[in-house]
Amino acid sequence: MSKKAIALSCVFLFFGAFVFAGEGGSSSALLQPNPGLAIWTIITFVFLLLVLKKFAWGPLIQQLEKRSQYIENKIKEAEEKHQKALELMEEYQKKVELAKQEAMQIVEEGKQDAEKVRQKITDQAKKEAENLKSQAQKEIELATKQAKEELWSLAVQLSTQLAEKILERTLSSEEDKKLIGKVLEEYQKN
Amino acid sequence: MAGDKIDMIHHVADGDKLEIFHWHISLPKLEIFGLDMSITKHVLFMWIAAALMLIIFISIARKESMVPRGWRNFFEAICEFLRDFVAKPYLHEDTNTYLPILWTFFFFILFCNLLGLIPFGATATGNIIVTGTLAVSALVIIKISAFLKHGPRGYLHALVPQVPGWLWPMMFVVEVLGWGAKTMALAVRLFANMLAGHIVILGFLSLPFIFKSYGEVVGYGVGIFSVAICVAIGCLELFVAFLQAFVFTFLTAVFLGMMTHPSH
Numbered sequence: 001m002s003k004k005a006i007a008l009s010c011v012f013l014f015f016g017a018f019v020f021a022g023e024g025g026s027s028s029a030l031l032q033p034n035p036g037l038a039i040w041t042i043i044t045f046v047f048l049l050l051v052l053k054k055f056a057w058g059p060l061i062q063q064l065e066k067r068s069q070y071i072e073n074k075i076k077e078a079e080e081k082h083q084k085a086l087e088l089m090e091e092y093q094k095k096v097e098l099a100k101q102e103a104m105q106i107v108e109e110g111k112q113d114a115e116k117v118r119q120k121i122t123d124q125a126k127k128e129a130e131n132l133k134s135q136a137q138k139e140i141e142l143a144t145k146q147a148k149e150e151l152w153s154l155a156v157q158l159s160t161q162l163a164e165k166i167l168e169r170t171l172s173s174e175e176d177k178k179l180i181g182k183v184l185e186e187y188q189k190n
Numbered sequence: 191m192a193g194d195k196i197d198m199i200h201h202v203a204d205g206d207k208l209e210i211f212h213w214h215i216s217l218p219k220l221e222i223f224g225l226d227m228s229i230t231k232h233v234l235f236m237w238i239a240a241a242l243m244l245i246i247f248i249s250i251a252r253k254e255s256m257v258p259r260g261w262r263n264f265f266e267a268i269c270e271f272l273r274d275f276v277a278k279p280y281l282h283e284d285t286n287t288y289l290p291i292l293w294t295f296f297f298f299i300l301f302c303n304l305l306g307l308i309p310f311g312a313t314a315t316g317n318i319i320v321t322g323t324l325a326v327s328a329l330v331i332i333k334i335s336a337f338l339k340h341g342p343r344g345y346l347h348a349l350v351p352q353v354p355g356w357l358w359p360m361m362f363v364v365e366v367l368g369w370g371a372k373t374m375a376l377a378v379r380l381f382a383n384m385l386a387g388h389i390v391i392l393g394f395l396s397l398p399f400i401f402k403s404y405g406e407v408v409g410y411g412v413g414i415f416s417v418a419i420c421v422a423i424g425c426l427e428l429f430v431a432f433l434q435a436f437v438f439t440f441l442t443a444v445f446l447g448m449m450t451h452p453s454h
Contacts, residue, residue, distance in 0.1 A: 034319045036220075036227040037204065041236065041314075041323040048240045049294045056247035057290035060269060063254055065286075070256060 156184060198392045202316055202385055204232045210310045232314040239301035239314070247297070272296055276440050280447025284339075288446055291331060295324070296439040303384055303431035307424065315434075316384035318377065325376035328442045329369060336449035376441055383434045387427040394419045 160180060206228055208215040217234060220227040250262045258266050277285045277292055299315055306313025314320045337345045394416045402409035 031318060034204065034226070034230075036225055037230060037232060037317065037319045038323045039225070039227065040229075040233045041320050042327060044233075044236045044240050045294070045298065045324065045327060048243060048298060049290065051244060052247055052294055053290040056244075056251040057293055059251040059254070060247070060266070061286055061289060063251070064266070064270065064273070067256055 152188075156180070159184075198389055198396070201392055202313070202388050204230045204312075204317055204319075206230055208234070208310070231312040232317050232320060235305050235312045236302060236314045236320070239298060239305055242301055243294075243297055268296075269293055272439060276436075276443045280443045280451070282447075282451060284450055288335065288443075288450075292439050292443055292446075295328065295442055296435050299324070299380065299438050300431060300435035303435060304428075306384060306388065307427060307431065313384045313388060315380055316388060318381045321381040321384075322373075322377040324380075324438070325373045328376060328438075328445070329373045332442070332446050332449050333369075335446065339450055372441075372445060376438055380434050380438055383430055387423060387430055391420050391423050391427070394423070 163180070206217050206219065208217065208231060217229045217231065220229060246261070246265065250265055253262055255262075272292060273285060273289055277289055281288055302315040302320075303313065305311045306316060315324075397416045398409045398413035401412040
């Protein structure tokens with residue numbers, strides 16, 4: 001409502017009131033025309049409107065607008081913050097999930113490594129044991145062979161000596177040795 | 191009520207005296223340019239209403255705060271209700287422009303109505319001159335706002351949309367009658383509502399004095415009944431005071447909307 005409109009309204013109203021003032025009176029006290037009262041009403045109302053508009057309604061409208069703007073902003077802000085918080089939470093959840101997976105992987109890897117090490121150690125130990133065993137076996141074989149050979153040569157010697165004693169002569173000729181060897185060979189086969 | 195005749199009209203009509211019990215306070219008589227501009231009872235009560243409004247609303251507007259409390263909250267809630275449910279649906283983007291007028295109408299009428307409920311008070315809005323002037327003011331303000339908003343051509347166009355030229359005189363008559371009826375409706379509704387309650391209360395309060403002639407006991411018995419009824423009607427009047435202020439404001443907003451937003 002502009003000042004112009006109010007001023008124009010006043011002009012019209014006062015004009016109306018003065019025209020109305022010329023009218024004749026009515027008999028009833030309730031309906032008696034009273035231009036003075038009408039003019040006072042207009043003056044009071046317009047004065048009230050102008051003063052309140054300047055000192056009360058104007059500031060009040062502005063304050064209401066400001067407050068609604070403020071509340072709107074706050075709500076928007078809160079929504080944004082909420083959204084951000086949700087996003088952050090999701091991010092952290094993902095991170096936690098990732099960390100969990102990583103931890104699991106590390107544990108798994110550790111387990112696998114341990115398994116490998118165990119396997120390796122076991123294998124090595126087995127191999128070593130195997131080696132030791134085979135070495136021992138070889139040694140035993142060697143020893144046995146040696147012993148056998150020794151025994152054999154001793155047996156040859158002994159049997160040769162025995163036969164010499166029995167035959168009372170030395171068995172030294174090639175023929176003798178061949179004979180003895182043949183016998184022994186046969187013996188060994190059995 | 192001292193006389194043998196109870197004059198109800200005297201109580202609700204305007205007067206040049208304030209009557210409190212048996213004290214009569216004469217109000218000043220004034221004459222300006224040959225016009226009787228006396229400060230009557232109703233002028234005085236209009237001024238009291240205006241003074242109350244100035245004190246209350248200016249002090250409220252000064253107390254700027256994001257969290258309103260107390261009286262500020264109370265009046266602000268009413269103001270906001272009028273803005274959001276009365277002005278906005280009809281005035282749309284012009285709400286803030288016409289809001290001061292609507293608020294002034296509402297609170298001025300409300301305060302006048304409520305002052306009439308106070309003992310020894312007078313209801314300025316129970317006077318057809320006051321309500322008529324307010325209604326005519328509303329009409330003139332509406333017309334001039336629309337005229338200033340749309341300009342002479344737009345104003346006429348808004349008034350009579352698509353009608354052949356030879357119908358214009360008739361449309362003019364219909365329009366004038368329509369606005370006369372609207373103004374009368376505003377003025378008479380408020381006047382009659384405020385007057386009726388007071389007259390009913392007065393009527394019921396007169397009963398014991400009438401029945402006194404049948405004996406003291408009958409008079410007191412009827413008095414108890416009358417007072418009970420008056421309390422009930424007083425409550426109704428309190429409601430009507432708010433309702434009529436609201437109706438006046440609401441209709442002004444509707445008429446304003448019709449004139450400033452003819453397409454809606």
